[in-house]
Amino acid sequence: MPTEPGPNEEPWIESGTSYAFTNVHTGHPITIDPDTNTVVGSIRFTGTPFQVWEAASVNGLWTFKNAETGRYLGYTLYVPVKEGDVIKATTHPFTWQVTRDAKGWAKLSVPYTNFVLDMEANQNSWAVTGCTSYEQSNQRWILDSEITFKLPITAGNLYKIVSSNVGAVVNLDDSSEFVSGYKYNEGRNQKWEAIPGDAGTWFLKNHLTHTYLGIGAMVANHGTPVVGTEQPFAWDIIRKYVDGKPCKRNGVMLRVPSTELALNPDYLSHNNPGTKIQLQGNPTGYWILKKGTPA
Secondary structure (H helix, E strand, C coil), X not given: CCCCCCXXXXXXXXXXXXXXXXXXXXXXXXXXXXXXXXXXXXXXXXXXXXXXXXEEEECCEEEEEECCCCCEEECCCCCCCXXXXXXXXXXXXXXXXXXXXXXXXXXXECCCCCEEEEEEEECCEEEEEEEXXXXXXXXXXXXXXXCCCCCCCCCCCEEEEEECCCCCEEEECCCCCEEEEECCCCCHHHCEEEEECHHHCEEEEECCCCCEEEECCCCCCCCCEEEEECCCCCEXXXXXXXXXXXXXXXXXXXXXXXXXXXXXXXXXXXXXXCEECEEEECCCCCEEEEECCCC
């Protein structure tokens, strides 16, 4: 099905525009490994040209050319596509059928087949493959033309971490190690210093106790409590999308690296202050990092 707009429709994908492809389920962007020219799922969008793809319309179908390598997202020509085949960065153009669902998420299909672009866990990485369509979120993609996005965080600054749903902030309890949601009161236990880690991760150090935002277990799981830890704990801070679009106010998720588990704001409420914060996979809400003052 062609994706060209009709006479009364606005184009949602445009020839000549560059996009980042982010998987709806994992939140990971498609990236070319420059050493092998393979296509993989990266942990986060960093703005590298290896994560940027220029769209071109070809008779109602689409090609996507990488900005850095000049290679295309696709398969080897003249080889039948099979279930689970790894997507490659090819030297030749490969055409995709691109459609969009009601939420604004894109589906990329191999023309005249039931195979779609898919992201799956593969040992310690995320594989980008072609699989039979079963209408799940790991087969849906966010095409984002805002490829210059930078995280709203600067090393050395203090931040209050504000929930999108009720405005509660991440609060380290004075009398325990537990982290909960409270109304902002300018307390030092509600301010967190941003410290850069390795590979783009961040440590968040409490301004009162000098402990770190972390988790209360050796292994992260759904429902694991978020606590203050003596040892630095690294977080992936990544952009949050809502219905296929970047959420308002530069909203982010704080995710445990190499997992889908994130700091969950969904159960915080005005009627129940002090609710302990836990990990959850792909929460609905998000967090806003607001710069604080040292006092």
